[in-house]
Amino acid sequence: MSSLQETKPAAGMPAYEEPPLAGYTPYIDFDIELERAVLGLCLSEPRTYSKIYGVLTEDCFYADVNRQVFKAMHSVWQRGEPVDLITVSRWLYDKKITIMERQNTGYFLALLIHEVISAAHLHHWCLKLRELAARRLVIQLTSK
Secondary structure: OOOOOOOOOOOOOOOOOOOOOOOOOOOOOHHHHHHHHHHHHHHHHHOOHHHOOOOEEEOOOOOOHHHHHHHHHHHHHHHHOOOHHHHHHHHHHOOOEEOOOOHHHHHHHHHHHHHOOOOOOHHHHHHHHHHHHHHHHHHHHHOO
């Protein structure tokens, strides 16, 4: 007999459940934190946007604000300018986008950079965003 046995909660006691990660709620068709991580990497690491060019489109971003940032990055990159905090925030300000999620645009972009952990899994993250966008499309097409 094994010394490790499955234990059951005492009568009247709730079963133990693993608590969810603080502040992280996964959804079947979008992941806002993942979107923000990819955008933050593009703003903080030189040449990151050129690595994901063609892999992601605006439709890969569920949140409107994240879609706006991606569109700004794409426009800046197409003009041959560096995709960084200064040029992207300038592009957004030129388009009269001065507030994003109730914050100054520059501050919002700086928060994206602050959330960056590592670029090690960037390609995988981009593929996951494409997969989630495909799920949204399937849900949209099948719910009509």
